[in-house]
Every structure is written in structure tokens, then in C-alpha cells.
Amino acid sequence: MRYWLMKSEPDEVSFDDVLASPRHTTAWFGVRNYQARNFMRDQMQPGDGVLFYHSSCAVPGVAGIAEVASGPYPDESQFDPASKYFDPKATREQPRWMSIDVTAVEQGRYLPLTEMRELPALEDMVLLRKGSRLSISPVTADEWKAVVKRVRAKA
DNA sequence: GCCAACGTTGGC
DNA sequence: GCCAACGTTGGC
Numbered sequence: 001m002r003y004w005l006m007k008s009e010p011d012e013v014s015f016d017d018v019l020a021s022p023r024h025t026t027a028w029f030g031v032r033n034y035q036a037r038n039f040m041r042d043q044m045q046p047g048d049g050v051l052f053y054h055s056s057c058a059v060p061g062v063a064g065i066a067e068v069a070s071g072p073y074p075d076e077s078q079f080d081p082a083s084k085y086f087d088p089k090a091t092r093e094q095p096r097w098m099s100i101d102v103t104a105v106e107q108g109r110y111l112p113l114t115e116m117r118e119l120p121a122l123e124d125m126v127l128l129r130k131g132s133r134l135s136i137s138p139v140t141a142d143e144w145k146a147v148v149k150r151v152r153a154k155a
Numbered sequence: 156g157c158c159a160a161c162g163t164t165g166g167c
Numbered sequence: 168g169c170c171a172a173c174g175t176t177g178g179c
Contacts, residue, residue: 007177032175033162056177113178131160133176 003139004044004068005051005127006102015052015063018104025103029075030085032097036136040098041072044136050102051139051147053127061112062147070101108151121146 006028008014018026031037050066074095077085090096116122126137139147 009177035162060178133161135176 001048002043002045003049003051003141003144004039005053005062005125005137005139006066007053007055007135009056010054010063011057014054015066015104015107018052018066018102019064019107021104023103024105025069025101027076027099028102029077029099031075031099031135032085032087033135036134037096037098039136039138040100044068044072044100046070049139049144051144052102052104059110059112061110061114061116062151063110064104064108065106065148065151066102066104068100069103072098072100075099106151109153111147111150115150116147119146119150 012030013026018024028040031040046068048068050068051062052064052066054060054063074092075085075097076099077083078087078090078095078097079092080086085097087096116125117128122128122143125139125143126132126134
């Protein structure tokens with residue numbers, strides 16, 4: 001069992017959107033970075049823990065806890081010329097980009113990025129490293145514990 | 156809107 | 168295979 005942090009722009013897909021979806025589950029599409037794709041393709045397993053992070057918004061931070069709900073499969077949006085994620089070099093025979101399903105599990109408090117930066121347990125977290133832009137990044141068990149604790153805290 | 160950091164592209 | 172130019176990310 002591993003842990004991950006996945007970034008989503010809430011204007012596109014927010015944690016609330018996933019909670020409102022059938023079975024609280026959504027397809028994670030639109031990843032167009034090879035390192036992030038490889039995590040989905042090679043390492044992420046159903047049941048892995050996911051920190052659902054809101055980026056590019058007024059208050060970036062962890063919006064809820066989720067989990068990986070499927071193995072990898074081709075991202076449909078790469079084949080759709082009308083999609084902004086369309087990739088002319090991708091074919092059905094040789095897809096380039098992968099999706100996985102993600103299920104929302106628990107919404108506690110919203111944990112802002114500013115607060116994450118103050119937690120000593122998170123000082124080495126990939127997300128918080130200077131220049132880190134990965135939309136999917138690994139989270140250690142200790143980091144997971146520290147974040148979940150703050151998400152479940154009363155204040 | 157700015158800009159630092161990083162990834163990708165393409166000419167050579 | 169190098170590397171300059173360009174595009175993107177994402178916090179501020």
C-alpha cells in the first residue's frame with residue numbers, strides 16, 4: 001500500500017465534484033507529464049491512499065482524502081479532437097496517456113498549503129520542494145499520517 | 156499578471 | 168546528443 005498526492009484544479013474537478021459523482025468516483029484524466037503517467041501506469045494500485053490537492057486556486061491545499069480505485073487504462077481525452085487534452089500523436093493502438101479511477105473517501109477540514117509548510121513532518125514532502133510541479137507525487141507513510149491527522153483535527 | 160522552475164521540442 | 172527557444176505550472 002502506497003500513498004500519493006494528486007493535484008486537481010477545483011475549477012475543473014474539485015473534491016466536492018468527486019463526492020457528487022456516482023459511487024464518489026471519477027476518472028483521473030488529463031495528465032500530460034511522463035513522470036506522473038508512469039506513476040499511474042507502473043506503481044499506483046487500487047486501495048492506495050490519495051491526498052486530493054487543489055491547485056491554481058485562491059487557497060491551494062488538501063481538500064480531502066481519496067483512494068485509487070482502478071488499474072491504469074487509456075485516457076479517453078487524448079483521442080478527442082475537441083478536448084484540450086487531445087494528443088494528435090496518440091492512437092488507440094498506441095495510447096500515450098493513462099487514467100485511473102479515484103474514489104473520494106473522507107472530507108475533513110481543508111488543509112491549506114500555508115499550514116502544510118509549517119508542519120515539520122512535511123519538510124521533505126515532494127509537493128513542497130522548490131520548483132516541484134509534478135501533478136502526481138509520492139507521499140511517505142509518515143507524511144500521510146501527519147496530513148490525515150491535520151485533516152481530521154477539530155481546528 | 157508576474158516570474159521562477161521545469162519539461163519538451165527541434166535544429167544542428 | 169546538445170542546447171536554445173519555447174511552453175507550462177502554479178504560488179504569489
